[in-house]
Amino acid sequence: MELKVHNSLRRRLERFEALTPPHVGMYVCGPTVYSDPHLGHARAALAFDTVFRFLRFLGYRVRYVRNITDVGHLEDETAERGEDKILKRARLERVEPMEVVHRYTVSYHEGMRRLGCLPPSIEPTASGHIVEQIQVVQKIIEAGLAYEQDGSVYFDLEKYVHSGAGDTSGRTPYGALSGKVFEDLMANTRETAGGSDKKSPLDFALWKRAEPTHIMRWPSPWGEGFPGWHLECTTMSTRYLGETFDIHGGGLDLQFPHHEAEIAQSHGAFGRDPARYWLHSNMLTVAGQKMAKSIGNFITLEEMFSGSHPALDRGWDPMVVRFFMLQSHYRSTIDFSNEALGGAEKGFSRLQAMVGAAEDYLRREEGDVPDDRAPSVTGSVTGSVTGADLYRRTDAGPLEDPLAAAGRSAPAPGTLASPPGDGHAAAVADAIEACWSAMSDDFHTPRTIAALFDLGKLTLQPEHRKVAAETQGAAARTLLLFTREVLGLVPAEGHSRREGQGRREGPLDAALELLISLRQEARARRDFAAADAIRDKLAQAGIQLEDGKDGTTTWTAR
């Protein structure tokens, strides 16, 4: 089995081959921290979190770099007098730019954490790499592909495009990534209002002269100014991943002009394409309409979780949002609606129940549960997960999976024995195989989820519980590891479920136990009115009681 990814450079699926295995370098365009994180941020972060997780699961040592843009991103990149987003916000809120940056960086992190996105390995900021950016500008100038104009430096796009003819570095032609033709762009570009320093409207700023009122400014060979928005990604990806690295990701909206500019800059400065695989996550709509500031249907993560946005009937748990997004492929657009979210919530809770059952099974039958907790401190892989061995097996002969001993490995596709005539074992093997092949097919999370449901059903069906322990164990491990580790779907926030008898952890637990036992007594004397009243009141308070067949009562709070 091989991993295939959709490369925007050629718009097709390509076999993924790491530049220097087992290492993988991945750069993803992060947020401009000038406002609260919204669903769009979630979509992009989630898409690449999935890529990150699966690559790690395969045993790659991934360095995942995602930047924080805290300077230089103008309100209107094409106009000459665009205002810096951070500065504008700082002016509106009457605070220091760095306060804006810090506040929204924190809220971005918080949102991503709640969505279960692992932190990147490195999260560099543009303002922290001014010196490096200046150096890149100088290199581009030396290459003759940039010009200075009144304290600003612009990339000479026309010259770059026309200099590409004899280029032997295998460079991606300008426009190829986003499917644009330079001449068309030129023809369609109208003259920007007001005087422009640029020689051509498509030239973009590498360095901008700071106006006297511009607070964020740094000294440079061209006077005081600040870096152009596209430059930071070129600079920081090179700094941490090298001049050419494996994967570059970002939202589809960044494909043009941002990523085209990055390719051009990389060639200007280093003479090579920055990334081998370009991955783009698609956009989302809200109730069938694009989510845009101008339409006013931007939903922030906080609004999503709390339900405070008018478009939402109520709040949705971050894990439900995650599950919902993973139910569509990252290259498809996804539409948010209350109805669709409601369906996702039910499905998510069912999947969790199945995973819980798998967990119970492993604990009971094998005395061990795979460590399903995602690393929470660092995004770096430990090097111990060796699913990748499964992929390399072709030339290396049978490998001893070091995790098998630890009881935490997911069985490799094709390794599960399925005795002839045992249709159930074969079905389980198929479902396990489907998990691997779906994720290996451009991180196809919807198909993976479908396979996980299949697996859960096959495992839970009473008539199938007597199959070989090996089969059951393999199913349980796959279900658990793919759900928790690969898809990052963990139980919803604040979700807790305990047996009606026993554990007491706090005063409220004790009070709840009391209510439950009072209700049990009422039921015992067939006073169902009283029993139902207790159950209804607790339900209103967000505590769901469930009576088991053996007379116990469990509760779930949310």
Next chain:
RNA sequence: GGCGCCGUACCCAAGUGGUAAGGGAGAGGACUGCAAAUCCUUCAUUCGCCGGUUCGAAUCCGGCCGGCGCCUCCA
């Protein structure tokens, strides 16, 4: 105007030449004091429309209709 995507059951969503995954909702049943949960069964002869290619098409080609996106804010 340039480039591109999509249209599959009530909703969400896979499938891209071999006879329609999965989830939710709905229906019937088991269990239950009743719920809930769980389990079982059921739920598109059909894939926007019309032509064409093919032994065979949701899948390929052409046309039409409808929805959407990027090119400006925005992930």
